[in-house]
Amino acid sequence: xxxxxxxxxxxxxxxxxxxxxxxxxxxxxxxxxxxxxxxxxxxxxxxxxxxxxxxxxxxxxxxxxxxxxxxxxxxxxxxxxxxxxxxxxxxxxxxxxxxxxxxxxxxxxxxxxxxxxxxxxxxxxxxxxxxxxxxxxxxxxxxxxxxxxxxxxxxxxxxxxxxxxxxxxxxxxxxxxxxxxxxxxxxxxxxxxxxxxxxxxxxxxxxxxxxxxxxxxxxxxxxxxxxxxxxxxxxxxxxxxxxxxxxxxxxxxxxxxxxxxxxxxxxxxxxxxxxxxxxxxxxxxxxxxxxxxxxxxxxxxxxxxxxxxxxxxxxxxxxxxxxxxxxxxxxxxxxxxxxxxxxxxxxxxxxxxxxxxxxxxxxxxxxxxxxxxxxxxxxxxxxxxxxxxxxxxxxxxxxxxxxxxxxxxxxxxxxxxxxxxxxxxxxxxxxxxxxxxxxxxxxxxxxxxxxxxxxxxxxxxxxxxxxxxxxxxxxxxxxxxxxxxxxxxxxxxxxxxxxxxxxxxxxx
Amino acid sequence: xxxxxxxxxxxxxxxxxxxxxxxxxxxxxxxxxxxxxxxxxxxxxxxxxxxxxxxxxxxxxxxxxxxxxxxxxxxxxxxxxxxxxxxxxxxxxxxxxxxxxxxxxxxxxxxxxxxxxxxxxxxxxxxxxxxxxxxxxxxxxxxxxxxxxxxxxxxxxxxxxxxxxxxxxxxxxxxx
Numbered sequence: 001x002x003x004x005x006x007x008x009x010x011x012x013x014x015x016x017x018x019x020x021x022x023x024x025x026x027x028x029x030x031x032x033x034x035x036x037x038x039x040x041x042x043x044x045x046x047x048x049x050x051x052x053x054x055x056x057x058x059x060x061x062x063x064x065x066x067x068x069x070x071x072x073x074x075x076x077x078x079x080x081x082x083x084x085x086x087x088x089x090x091x092x093x094x095x096x097x098x099x100x101x102x103x104x105x106x107x108x109x110x111x112x113x114x115x116x117x118x119x120x121x122x123x124x125x126x127x128x129x130x131x132x133x134x135x136x137x138x139x140x141x142x143x144x145x146x147x148x149x150x151x152x153x154x155x156x157x158x159x160x161x162x163x164x165x166x167x168x169x170x171x172x173x174x175x176x177x178x179x180x181x182x183x184x185x186x187x188x189x190x191x192x193x194x195x196x197x198x199x200x201x202x203x204x205x206x207x208x209x210x211x212x213x214x215x216x217x218x219x220x221x222x223x224x225x226x227x228x229x230x231x232x233x234x235x236x237x238x239x240x241x242x243x244x245x246x247x248x249x250x251x252x253x254x255x256x257x258x259x260x261x262x263x264x265x266x267x268x269x270x271x272x273x274x275x276x277x278x279x280x281x282x283x284x285x286x287x288x289x290x291x292x293x294x295x296x297x298x299x300x301x302x303x304x305x306x307x308x309x310x311x312x313x314x315x316x317x318x319x320x321x322x323x324x325x326x327x328x329x330x331x332x333x334x335x336x337x338x339x340x341x342x343x344x345x346x347x348x349x350x351x352x353x354x355x356x357x358x359x360x361x362x363x364x365x366x367x368x369x370x371x372x373x374x375x376x377x378x379x380x381x382x383x384x385x386x387x388x389x390x391x392x393x394x395x396x397x398x399x400x401x402x403x404x405x406x407x408x409x410x411x412x413x414x415x416x417x418x419x420x421x422x423x424x425x426x427x428x429x430x431x432x433x434x435x436x437x438x439x440x441x442x443x444x445x446x447x448x449x450x451x452x453x454x455x456x457x458x459x460x461x462x463x464x465x466x467x468x469x470x471x472x473x474x475x476x477x478x479x480x481x482x483x484x485x486x487x488x489x490x491x492x493x494x495x496x497x498x499x500x501x502x503x504x505x506x507x508x
Numbered sequence: 509x510x511x512x513x514x515x516x517x518x519x520x521x522x523x524x525x526x527x528x529x530x531x532x533x534x535x536x537x538x539x540x541x542x543x544x545x546x547x548x549x550x551x552x553x554x555x556x557x558x559x560x561x562x563x564x565x566x567x568x569x570x571x572x573x574x575x576x577x578x579x580x581x582x583x584x585x586x587x588x589x590x591x592x593x594x595x596x597x598x599x600x601x602x603x604x605x606x607x608x609x610x611x612x613x614x615x616x617x618x619x620x621x622x623x624x625x626x627x628x629x630x631x632x633x634x635x636x637x638x639x640x641x642x643x644x645x646x647x648x649x650x651x652x653x654x655x656x657x658x659x660x661x662x663x664x665x666x667x668x669x670x671x672x673x674x675x676x677x678x679x680x681x682x683x684x
Contacts, residue, residue, distance in 0.1 A: 174545070174577035177573045181573070188565065192570065401619065427537075
């Protein structure tokens with residue numbers, strides 16, 4: 001049980017007075033971010049990242065990852081009480097959570113949501129504890145072609161598993177890659193797409209993109225909706241918590257299914273949002289009370305929450321072991337690692353043991369602390385949402401501007417943030433997925449360099465990507481993911497025997 | 509191509525909607541990404557998208573990125589023009605668009621103002637103006653909030669975290 005002793009080592013790192021304080025601050029900030037419209041896990045972490053440059057990397061990642069857990073918890077509060085999903089992954093929680101709240105069962109719905117989030121996260125962390133070292137050890141064998149193949153798999157999964165139209169997913173992704181390649185090419189020293197301007201030399205920073213796309217874009221969208229927060233009052237007392245906890249074990253199957261879906265979607269970068277919808281859908285189909293879903297069924301809260309939290313947590317597994325984040329927030333955390341001078345990937349488990357295991361231990365602690373905090377402080381967060389939007393909106397824009405400025409101490413970045421805000425608004429309204437754009441922007445350089453190195457190894461022969469069993473099977477899996485919608489359609493058609501060509505999608 | 513949907517177009521519930529059609533915006537955005545793709549291709553060709561003696565040239569990878577971006581854009585343009593069913597509605601009504609602009613234009617002014625008067629004063633004015641126009645708050649609520657937020661920010665960034673933000677004449681006056 002090498003993992004176990006490593007984990008204990010990690011707890012000794014995480015359990016210092018200072019790190020516990022950062023954990024607490026992180027959770028509180030995270031719930032706040034999760035509750036406020038326009039601020040979410042990804043841009044919240046992006047805004048706070050520059051403030052952590054002077055901290056030790058371990059404390060910094062503990063605080064920032066706790067912001068992430070907090071945001072995951074916080075999203076449920078707005079969904080259930082206000083019917084406004086604070087985060088995209090809590091949309092499915094509104095379906096049954098809000099009806100429950102309206103029926104006077106708000107406390108029960110919130111307790112169920114928080115507890116199942118906790119369970120989902122806990123199982124995902126246990127999985128990370130035991131699986132991550134294995135994946136890291138295995139991927140030590142990876143050369144450039146294998147790394148590029150894994151990246152290919154990541155991006156192909158977006159196309160195949162994502163909700164958006166493949167053309168839009170691909171366009172968003174390529175836009176991210178294109179933006180990533182702007183600036184000085186470190187291999188050849190050539191300037192790319194700077195058009196003679198000095199400002200573009202640095203290239204586009206993904207933090208600016210994240211703050212603009214998710215922050216400003218979200219504010220513009222929220223404004224359009226015309227905000228009137230009409231919420232349900234909620235108070236959670238110990239007896240409600242106890243009553244709810246007593247009936248939760250009945251739904252262990254739903255929770256387990258949700259967790260498994262979440263873990264799977266988190267590792268392959270499907271992300272928390274589709275995981276929560278998929279889990280809700282499957283729970284509805286398999287539950288005895290399936291037809292009552294949508295009217296305030298507690299199972300309808302458990303299913304999406306376990307999946308979302310499990311997906312959000314397990315998104316850190318590929319980030320730590322392969323350097324490939326499974327979600328936009330994980331991507332921002334990965335950017336943080338690079339800034340703190342740590343190289344994400346398999347070597348992290350060898351060279352930065354304290355960091356990795358401190359982080360993993362903090363995931364256990366952070367989720368326990370998080371559960372206690374959200375259960376005890378719900379009324380405060382609900383009160384924050386009653387602050388009129390005309391006060392919250394300008395303050396969020398100011399915070400975004402400051403966050404964008406502090407990345408490079410450049411005013412141009414604040415202007416770029418506004419531009420990304422418009423892009424975010426248009427893309428969201430037109431159903432372009434933003435996650436692949438951000439991931440491509442973060443991973444662009446890495447993907448490009450592993451592609452180049454592979455090409456160097458093979459002297460330009462693309463066949464290197466199926467030159468051995470390992471890289472070939474990863475690439476094969478990538479292709480399967482890319483054409484997943486076509487594959488499932490074909491399978492369904494084979495099974496049914498009849499064919500309706502109407503909704504068949506053209507695929508290149 | 510950015511055509512306005514006028515009175516002739518009624519939505520399914522019979523109510524007239526004024527605004528830009530989704531089809532037009534879908535088309536415009538896809539054309540924009542197509543142009544970006546062309547820019548990437550052209551620039552990659554400029555720096556060399558082929559094979560040098562020591563390996564792939566600087567434009568080798570972006571070149572293909574540009575090509576795929578163009579293909580994806582053409583696909584979306586095609587869908588917007590001929591096939592997609594989801595582009596029939598109104599993208600944004602004039603009324604809603606005015607709301608969006610009423611947030612975006614002040615934000616732009618705020619950013620420009622930051623160049624001249626520093627971020628703290630600009631933030632105070634921005635928050636105040638926003639509360640006045642959107643919330644119709646009384647001055648007794650506008651002034652405290654729009655002053656306290658920048659002051660807290662100032663303490664947080666300049667004093668505690670020692671992160672310098674853009675400052676203007678007022679901050680110079682008090683010695684920062």
